[in-house]
Amino acid sequence: EIVLTQSPGTLSLSPGERATLSCRASQSVSNSFLAWYQQRPGQAPRLLIYHASSRATGIPDRFSGSGSGTDFTLTISRLEPEDFAVYYCQQYGSSPVTFGGGTKVELK
């Protein structure tokens, strides 16, 4: 199965700053079949991005995804207070689908 490694483990930033989160796969993710989720404390994950760069319905345009092959990035252009949360990547290019370990974006 494909192992996804997210870095950094924790990102300490202030509102208004730019966040850059990385997701690296142990082998190439076919067709860039990669999604990103946001999880706030006590809540279920929420889909942000699919197909590596397509925003899900209702997701603000400050969230963007990029990458292909084994390296993918989620960028939050200007952090809002509600963006401080844990972010997970997930690949669906090969079975079984797998998730990364998460990156926590915390208030500096």
Added chain:
Amino acid sequence: QVQLQESGPGLVKPSQTLSLTCTVSGASISSGGYYWSWIRQHPGKGLEWIGNINYRGTTDYNPSLKSRVTISGETSENQFSLRLSSVTAADTAVYYCARGITWFDPWGQGTLVTVSS
């Protein structure tokens, strides 16, 4: 708007079978070409896909859990269920149901299941 809601016991004894149900509203589990999944999250940890059932009732499971998992659908109730046998403390987790086989959207709120005697 599609909504999912998990239900079931919050405490299961070791070696017993964990049983959860996901009730879907706003969509039919037996039409539309959709797949319906179970995903779990160990306390403070990442996410693990358990398996899915599709609109035709066909199932697929994570090989790591396949020997212990059964997912079934109850179309008259618009529900699908998870059964995980021979549970141990390692199966303590928040269990989510979600729509999808590729990306998952939406998710239920999740239900914590603790395995303990």
